[in-house]
Amino acid sequence: MRYSRVRSAVLWEALRGVLDRxxxxxxxxxxxxxxxxxxxxxxxxxxxxxxxxxxxSNPDALAALERRAAESGVAVRALQGDAVDLPDMLGRDSAxxxxxxxxxxxxxxxxxxxxxxxxxxxxxGSVSLLVAGQIATAxxxxxxxxxxxARAVLTDPSGRWGEGDRMPRRFTRETLxxxxxxxxxxxxxxxxVRIFADLVPSSMIDGDSDSADALxxxxxxxxxxxxxxxxxxxxxxxxxxxxx
Numbered sequence: 001m002r003y004s005r006v007r008s009a010v011l012w013e014a015l016r017g018v019l020d021r022x023x024x025x026x027x028x029x030x031x032x033x034x035x036x037x038x039x040x041x042x043x044x045x046x047x048x049x050x051x052x053x054x055x056x057s058n059p060d061a062l063a064a065l066e067r068r069a070a071e072s073g074v075a076v077r078a079l080q081g082d083a084v085d086l087p088d089m090l091g092r093d094s095a096x097x098x099x100x101x102x103x104x105x106x107x108x109x110x111x112x113x114x115x116x117x118x119x120x121x122x123x124x125g126s127v128s129l130l131v132a133g134q135i136a137t138a139x140x141x142x143x144x145x146x147x148x149x150a151r152a153v154l155t156d157p158s159g160r161w162g163e164g165d166r167m168p169r170r171f172t173r174e175t176l177x178x179x180x181x182x183x184x185x186x187x188x189x190x191x192x193v194r195i196f197a198d199l200v201p202s203s204m205i206d207g208d209s210d211s212a213d214a215l216x217x218x219x220x221x222x223x224x225x226x227x228x229x230x231x232x233x234x235x236x237x238x239x240x241x242x243x244x
Contacts, residue, residue: 006197006205009216010223011130011236014191015041015099018126018238019050022096029096032120034083035103039065039076046074053077053095055086084112087119095120101130102234104179105169114183123243127185129236130193134159134170136233140198173230176237185239191223192232 019029029050033042036054038061046052046069054076056062062078069076081089083103098121100113107113117127134153141161142150149161159170171179177187196218205212222228229235 006212006215006219007194010191010193010219013220014189014236014238015045015128018097018128018189022124022126024096030094031097031099032086032090032095033099033101034086034117035101036099037061037065039068041099041101042076043068043072043074046076047072053079053090055079055081055083055089057082083107084109084116086116090120092119093122096122096125098125098127100127102132104129104171105132105167110169110179111182114179114185118183118185118241121241123241125241126188127180127239127241129176129180129239131176131235131237132159132167132170133192133230133232133235134172134175136198136231137161137167137170139231140233171235173235176235180237180239183239185241187237188240189236189238190229191236192225192229192234193223193236194233195219195222195228195231198233
């Protein structure tokens with residue numbers, strides 16, 4: 001449990017900050033979680049009082065989400081669909097915050113997905129993107145002794161290490177930022193998620209609350225470090241839709 005908290009601490013801190021910044025007068029934001037699956041983000045956000053809609057292509061995941069929400073005593077709307085369907089499903093300018101976590105790696109057309117996210121978020125609202133980091137994968141493959149794989153990750157346009165790589169694409173800070181700007185969104189924040197956490201054995205953290213707290217403090221500082229954040233397993237970018 002402590003290890004899981006360490007891995008997600010930076011992301012949750014960033015999301016709370018975004019929600020505070022963009023909060024409507026009611027204090028309850030309209031949140032859309034694209035590819036939100038079983039509700040790992042949606043249910044806690046609903047518990048905080050926000051109105052949350054999860055859009056996911058997997059009906060089994062949505063069924064699990066509904067059970068999880070019911071067990072937590074909150075209401076979360078579950079809709080089956082893909083990222084590119086968002087404007088038609090939800091209407092334009094309908095969300096204060098759109099989460100798109102671990103989705104852009106898998107969609108057929110990241111540009112089309114980003115355009116759909118832009119269409120759904122209201123002017124003044126934000127989009128939270130979480131993607132796999134290309135540079136971190138090269139480091140992890142090299143540490144594991146797969147040096148050819150590490151070189152391939154750095155030279156492949158999609159950041160893949162070979163045919164056995166199950167990840168369709170990975171991102172760098174530059175490629176993710178370019179995707180955001182191409183959708184007419186403004187890069188507001190960039191964080192590195194799991195910079196050190198994935199290098200530390202979980203047993204070291206789960207058995208020691210002081211170590212877990214110390215690692216969270218380290219991750220929090222490193223998350224915005226201009227060099228270290230690029231080395232993170234995941235890159236978290238907050239993009240704002242300008243008020244027109």
